Amino acid sequence: MNILTYLLAVLAACANATSSVLQRKANRRVPQKQNLSLRLIWSLLHEPVWFGGVLAITAGFLLQATALSGGELAVVEPVLVLELPATLILASWVFRSRLRRPEWSTTAVMAAGLAGLMFFLAPSAGRSAPSGWYVWLAGILINLATVGVLVAWAYHRGRSGSGAGRRRPARAAVLGAAAGAQFGLTATLMKGMTGAFSHGLDALFTSWQVYGMVASGLLGMFLLQSAMNAGRLIAVQPAITLSDPVVSVLWGVLAFGERVRGGWFAAAAGVCAIVIAVVVLMLARSPLLEADSGRTARGAPSPGWPR
Numbered sequence: 001m002n003i004l005t006y007l008l009a010v011l012a013a014c015a016n017a018t019s020s021v022l023q024r025k026a027n028r029r030v031p032q033k034q035n036l037s038l039r040l041i042w043s044l045l046h047e048p049v050w051f052g053g054v055l056a057i058t059a060g061f062l063l064q065a066t067a068l069s070g071g072e073l074a075v076v077e078p079v080l081v082l083e084l085p086a087t088l089i090l091a092s093w094v095f096r097s098r099l100r101r102p103e104w105s106t107t108a109v110m111a112a113g114l115a116g117l118m119f120f121l122a123p124s125a126g127r128s129a130p131s132g133w134y135v136w137l138a139g140i141l142i143n144l145a146t147v148g149v150l151v152a153w154a155y156h157r158g159r160s161g162s163g164a165g166r167r168r169p170a171r172a173a174v175l176g177a178a179a180g181a182q183f184g185l186t187a188t189l190m191k192g193m194t195g196a197f198s199h200g201l202d203a204l205f206t207s208w209q210v211y212g213m214v215a216s217g218l219l220g221m222f223l224l225q226s227a228m229n230a231g232r233l234i235a236v237q238p239a240i241t242l243s244d245p246v247v248s249v250l251w252g253v254l255a256f257g258e259r260v261r262g263g264w265f266a267a268a269a270g271v272c273a274i275v276i277a278v279v280v281l282m283l284a285r286s287p288l289l290e291a292d293s294g295r296t297a298r299g300a301p302s303p304g305w306p307r
Contacts, residue, residue, distance in 0.1 A: 005071035008063050009079035015060035017086035020228075020237060021094050022053035027228040036155055036226045044225060054221075061217065064187060069194040073252030074123035074260060077187060077245040078114060081276055084241045084283055085110060087233065106279050113275035120269035121260040123252070136192075139255050140212075143185045143247065150178035151223065154230070172231025176239030179227050182220035183240075184247025189213035191256065238280050 026047040034040040044050045067076045085107040154174045192209035227236045252258040260266065 002070055005067050005076065006079060008067035009071070009076045010082060012060045012063035012067060013080045013082040014086045015056050015063060016080065016083045017090055019053045019057035019060060020083070020087050020233065020240075021090045022049050022056060023225065024228045024233050024236070025094065026050035026053060027225065030229055032229055035229050036151070040225055040229055041222070057221070057224075061186075061190075065190050065194065068187065068191045072123050072258045073187065073191055073248045073256060074121065074258045075118065077184070077248035077252070078117060080245055081110065081114060081241050081280065084237055084280055087237055088283060091233065103283065106282050110276055110279040110283070113272045113279065116272040117269050117276065120265045120272060122265070124259045135255055139188075139251060140185065143181065147178045147181050147185075147219075147223070150174050150181070154178070154226075170235075172227055172235035173239045175223060175227035175230055176236035177243045179220050179223035180240040180243030181247045182216060182223055183244045184251065186213055186216040186220055187244070187248045188251040188255070189216055191252075238283075241280055242277060 026044055026049045029047060030040060030043045034043055064076065064080075085103075088103055088107070154171045157171045157174070189209045189212045193207060193213055224240070227240070230236075253260060260269070
């Protein structure tokens, strides 16, 4: 595996983190009643900082596509969990706070867990695309159905009960998970697109994966805006951070035939994955992800976050 693939994946994570902070900053000014509607996009078009977020996520897509052209889904996508600590670092600058020792230490543990996951799994190349149109069709339908269920739950949650205008962490987290799952499908179509590109430029533009990737990416962007509008980064970011790589890795192993080591290697990789998940949940409690609401005083730790 080329070291450049890992570098491009890390840069993609940093670009995504930049996008998350800028888009959340823009969404703070938009009424929550516009959630899951096209009026939300219209309102965001009047927020200059939102365009910075769009440029950042576009750069992330391009970096991710380049990484996938030379690497596997099971390699590139788990690296994107570094988006969360990168978001914390950027948020410390945007919201004029500072990273504390627990945040630095848990970030180091995440990096160690990610390195262990890659070592124990040792993913190897599979097929350039799933064999058979029925594999694509079944996988896409299952992926979209999962996203649809999450969005339906969030929509119902937003319409039921009193205080519908309040920002609800659970709704924001579920929409974040839906956006992450949709971006996982986008990455999969991106991987299929890179396979078509290897047969020449003509094959690229006649490949349905290119247009599917664009449509999937736009839907993911819409869901991401709704998630950012529904709640704070503390609710949205962990859900995106975990759901995107999980969906992508499942596609890589089950559909693209990417091979990973079994036996005790798989058990050790499972332990590393659990460590990463726990660290993500710990980092999600950082006051830097709460600070974007304006309710947390600068330098004041949030409940449950040690000094």
